[in-house]
Amino acid sequence: MEGLLGKLVEQNELDQEEIVYFLQHLTPELKVRLFDLAAQTRKLHYNENVFMRGLIEFSNFCKQDCLYCGLRRSNAAAERYRLTEKEILECAEEGYRLGYRSFVLQSGEDFHFTEARMVRLVTSMKIRFPEAAITLSIGERSEAFYRALFDAGTDRYLLRHEAASRSLYQSLHPGMSYDNRVNCLRTLKKIGYQVGAGFMVGLPGQTHEHLAEDLLFLKELHPEMIGIGPFIPHSATPLKDAQGGTVEDTLVMIAMARLLIPDALMPATTAMGTLDHTGREKALAAGSNVVMPILSPLSVRRKYALYENKICTGDEASQCRSCMEMRIAAAGYKIDLTRGDHCSFNRTP
Ligand code: SAM
Ligand code: SF4
Numbered sequence: 001m002e003g004l005l006g007k008l009v010e011q012n013e014l015d016q017e018e019i020v021y022f023l024q025h026l027t028p029e030l031k032v033r034l035f036d037l038a039a040q041t042r043k044l045h046y047n048e049n050v051f052m053r054g055l056i057e058f059s060n061f062c063k064q065d066c067l068y069c070g071l072r073r074s075n076a077a078a079e080r081y082r083l084t085e086k087e088i089l090e091c092a093e094e095g096y097r098l099g100y101r102s103f104v105l106q107s108g109e110d111f112h113f114t115e116a117r118m119v120r121l122v123t124s125m126k127i128r129f130p131e132a133a134i135t136l137s138i139g140e141r142s143e144a145f146y147r148a149l150f151d152a153g154t155d156r157y158l159l160r161h162e163a164a165s166r167s168l169y170q171s172l173h174p175g176m177s178y179d180n181r182v183n184c185l186r187t188l189k190k191i192g193y194q195v196g197a198g199f200m201v202g203l204p205g206q207t208h209e210h211l212a213e214d215l216l217f218l219k220e221l222h223p224e225m226i227g228i229g230p231f232i233p234h235s236a237t238p239l240k241d242a243q244g245g246t247v248e249d250t251l252v253m254i255a256m257a258r259l260l261i262p263d264a265l266m267p268a269t270t271a272m273g274t275l276d277h278t279g280r281e282k283a284l285a286a287g288s289n290v291v292m293p294i295l296s297p298l299s300v301r302r303k304y305a306l307y308e309n310k311i312c313t314g315d316e317a318s319q320c321r322s323c324m325e326m327r328i329a330a331a332g333y334k335i336d337l338t339r340g341d342h343c344s345f346n347r348t349p
Contacts, residue, residue: 001025008259009037013219019212023252031252038255038287045263046289050333051340052324053102053135053267054095054295054317057304058083062108064139066162067172068203070234070305071108077236081300082112085121091317092125092132095295098321099337102133104158104292109139118145119152126153133339137196140180143187150191155341157188158196160227163203164217165210172203185221194342196225196265201253202245203231211253219260224342225290226261228253229269232307247276251286258287263343265290274311281331290340291328293320 004022008014014022026034059082062071071078083091092103103125107113113121118136125134136149137158146157161181163169169178188195199214218226230245254266268288272279280291294301294312301313312320325335 001027001030005030005033005037008256009041012260012262014260016209016212016216019215019256020208022256023208023211026252031248034255034259035251035286038258039285041258041262042266042287042289045343046265048333049289049336049340050284050328051102051265051290051336051338052100052321053104053290053292053340054092054098054100055104055106055292056083056088056091056095057106057294057296057300058088058091059107059110059113060300060304061110061112062139063111064109064176065174066176067174067238068200068231068234070236070307072237075234075236078305079303081303082110083297083300085117085124087297088121089124089128091295091297092129094317096129096132098318100295100321101129101131101337101339102135103129103295104135104137106137106158107139113138115141115145115148119148122149122152122154131339133341135194135196140176140184143191146184146188146191146193150193154193155339156194156196156225158225158227159184159188160196160198160200161185161214161217161221162199163206163210164199164213168203168205168210171205185223189221189223194224194345195221196227197221197223198225198227198229200229200231200245201250202243204239204242215253215256215260218257218264222261224265224345226257226264226266227269228257228266229271230275232271232274234305234307245275247272247279247282251282254283254288255286265340265342267292270294270311271307274307274309281327284328284331284333291324293317293324295320
């Protein structure tokens with residue numbers, strides 16, 4: 001195990017068999033060292049900075065039916081909402097006033113937001129906040145769509161690969177195509193976006209072999225951002241009786257991803273904070289370096305329920321920011337409200 005940990009830290013590499021062996025033989029003592037080494041590695045590229053992104057969840061309509069997600073189209077109990085363009089801009093204004101210079105616009109796969117509408121929205125945001133970075137996370141679209149949005153000024157795109165194992169992916173995504181998911185990610189990279197991929201930990205049927213595939217997929221794709229969070233079952237989905245992921249297992253994946261892809265930007269997810277009051281702080285201590293406080297209006301927060309009991313649904317944007325800042329500072333990190341680009345990017349506004 002010492003040899004494998006050494007290889008992970010010094011060469012940022014392990015093969016499939018080595019990852020599986022490492023996961024099977026990880027002791028509590030080794031985990032502590034793994035987290036520590038991951039935190040030190042993050043420091044090499046980003047010091048102790050934690051980047052803040054204002055998250056605007058602007059629609060919970062979705063045409064997809066992912067088995068794990070509360071927003072899936074078959075969930076008739078979900079109360080659907082869509083923010084207007086004006087409301088989205090107001091959220092961003094509020095965020096800008098609070099100091100955010102990085103915004104993430106996220107939604108279900110809602111084709112009401114056509115290319116023309118999205119281009120208009122991004123263009124308006126770029127005119128109002130020229131120095132801010134804009135990230136989209138709105139699912140699978142065509143290459144032409146991704147190009148048009150990039151040309152309008154979108155900087156980044158988050159599209160978790162969800163599962164690098166074709167069979168696991170297909171078992172969770174009826175009507176979706178593994179190849180299309182991967183192609184979307186490659187297309188986004190080719191166009192020039194800073195790209196985010198990632199996966200959930202604790203999906204039903206997920207084995208150490210699957211997790212090793214996820215890590216190696218990330219290593220090969222080399223995305224600028226990596227989102228790893230625990231799966232939390234939602235009672236109105238087919239996976240309602242699943243066990244779900246644990247904070248501890250997710251921390252191991254975060255730390256290993258940090259050591260395999262040392263320069264990635266990695267969020268400490270809301271799902272971590274939902275399972276454990278200090279889950280996000282633990283993620284920072286295991287190699288994460290991004291947090292995404294929610295800017296959406298209070299009236300819709302509870303409706304963006306991928307899973308239940310999601311935290312941060314009851315606080316105003318300003319409260320959310322100060323709560324997050326306090327936590328980050330108390331944990332010994334430095335809050336960074338700038339665009340927070342990947343360390344290899346220099347796209348000036
Ligand atoms: N619709 C877009 C997509 O799927 O890429 C963006 C929004 S989607 C809600 C964002 C992420 O939420 C997904 O990539 C998925 O990994 C995560 N997610 C969905 N359901 C979840 C659950 N029950 N527990 C934890 N994370 C979940
Ligand atoms: Fe829709 Fe995204 Fe949820 Fe899948 S994960 S159902 S695409 S919102």
